[in-house]
Amino acid sequence: MSTTERPRILVVGGGYVGLYAARRILKKMRYGEATVTVVDPRSYMTYQPFLPEAAAGSISPRHVVVPLRRVLPKAEVLTGRVTSIDQDRKVARIAPLVGEAYELPFDYLVIALGAVSRTFPIPGLAEQGIGMKGIEEAIGLRNHVLEQLDKADSTNDEDVRRKALTFVFVGGGFAGAETIGEVEDMARDAAKYYKNVSRDDMRFILVDAADKILPEVGPKLGQYGKEHLEGRGVEVYLSTSMESCVGGxxxxxxxxxxxxNTIVWTAGVKPNPALARFGLPLGPRGHVDTEPTLQVKGTDYIWAAGDNAQVPDLIGRKAGNENAWCPPNAQHALRQSRTLGDNVVAGLRGFPQKEYSHANKGAVAGLGLRKGVAMIVVGKVKIKLRGRLAWYMHRTYHGLAMPTWNRKIRIFAEWTLALFLKREVVALGAIHAPRDEFYEAAKPVPVPVAARTEEKAKAS
Known part of the structure; x- marks a missing residue:
């Protein structure tokens, strides 16, 4: 960590908003005008809309993440957590990955902690559930599903086979529908290489408490998505929930x-609970309450955006909805981060703030290879697409939204190669405990009791 006499802009969180806001600030600032410090427990940003494709092996996991230090070479990147903020002293307490916690002074603050999985006190969920908020979980899900096929192919126990080949997904929003669509595709492809496992042996179940799936694209496309998944053998249960999953x-x-053996939890998100320790004004659901300028209410030196912020939707309010708020999606996060970056620089220079306003451009979702739904808004017209064309829209939009040309090119190259090469369906489960085999080879060999007694006798 460097010390500087320049004003410090502290960005708490290196996700989509944190990364793009920091890039925008560095781009707009003059040389030496301020120090930008980004703090995050991970040294990389994860593009979450690509997690389902990473879980299915359609994209290499390393291409779904962006290293912060490489993309922000002019920023100070600290790997750790902000545990508390003293607004009176303008000091944040940093807990690094190793070593003692320390205080870091700041002049301007950006809150971009994002969201975490929204869970409920369901018996067995903590022990059995698999989330889909990070690249580690996507890699783990892929390896886990393929391991279940390995287990089913190698046993004659029908109960073991049935449990291994039953996959339960809870949550029918974008994350749930896209993940089950991609994983079902992968499992169907993988089954071709197993003698004792076929797609007919597998059971995929999608559960949602609402009465529809994919609400972001509207009821008609949501109904199409449900019928499409059911046509592929997925059981969809709506208006219900999971009461327990103890022992699977x-x-x-x-x-x-x-x-x-496979319970995937994608039933929504909630603001990062760490926000409660920062002394900021929070909305009823735990979001940081902001003005249309993205400034935290009651302050002129703190900004927030993205999934952890409650940002007024000015377009919706002009249309008559006084309680309109910007939804937590990549579309708003990208544009909010630009406005936020501009406003931080304006605040640094004493210039007026600009309000964030963005009309919804629609939504896209992939349901596996060459399958998807899309709702595109052009003016006041909503264009609804489904099938292969919608899938192309989904890939094009998110491919272009992926940060840095390095990652864009790698992702499009992978998609192009996939047109000619078959999907990889190998499980690397040992990656989660890479030292186990070495430990077994290197651990001391226990000496039998009889041998120890004989050695003692010879010594005496």
């Missing part, structure tokens, strides 16, 4: 009970 025994509120 899943019990749904509608009475269905199944045994499963």
């Amino acid at each position: 025994h899943v019990v749904l509120k509608n009475g269905l009970e199944v045994d499963s």
Whole structure:
């Protein structure tokens, strides 16, 4: 960590908003005008819309993440957590990955902590559930699913096979529908290489408490998505929820009970709970309450945006909805980060703030290879697409939204190669415990009791 006499702009969080806001600030600032410091527990940013494709092996996991130090060479990047903020002294307490916590003074503050999985006190969920908020979870899910096929192919126990080949996904929003669509595609491809496992042996279940899936694209496309998944053999249960999953025994509120080794939880997100320790004004759901300028209410030196912020939707309010708020999606996060970066620089120079206003451009979702839904807004017209064309829209939009040309080119190159090469379906489960085999080879060999007694006798 460097010390400087220049004003410090502290960015808490290196996700989509944190990365893009820091880049924008560095681009707009004059040389030596301020120090930009980014603090995050990870040294990379994860592009979350690509996690389902990473889980299915359609994209290499390393191409879904962007190293912060490489993309922000002029910023100070600290790997750790901000545990508290003293607004009176303008000091943040940093807990690094190793070593003692320390205080870091700042002049301007950007809150970009994002969101975490929204969970409920369901028995067994913490022990059995698999989330989909980070690249580690996507890699783990891919390896786990392929390992279940390995298990089912190698046993004659029908109960073990049935439990291994039953996959339960909770949550029918973008994350849930896209993930089950991609994973089902991968499992279908992988089954071709197993003698004792076929797609007919597998059971995919999607559960949602709402009465529809994919609400972001509207009821008609949501219904199409449901029918499409059901046509591929996915069981979709709506208006119900999971009551327990202890030991992998899943019990749904509608009475269905199944045994499963794979329970994927994608039932929404909530603002990072660390916000409660920062002394900021929070909305009813825990978001940081901001003005249309993205300034935190009651302050002129703190800004917030993205999934952890409650940002007024000015377009919706002009249309008559006084309680309109910007939804937590990549579309708003990208544009908010630009406005936020501009406003931080304006605040640094004493210039007026600009309000954030953006009309919804629609939504896109992929449901596996060459399958998707899209709702594009052009003026007051909504264009609804489905199938292959919608899938192309999904890939094009997110491919271009991926930060840095380095990652864009790598992703499009992978997609192009996939047109000619088959999907990789190998499981690398040992990656989660890479030292186990070496430990078994290197650990001391226990000496039998009889041998120790004989050695003692010879010594005496």
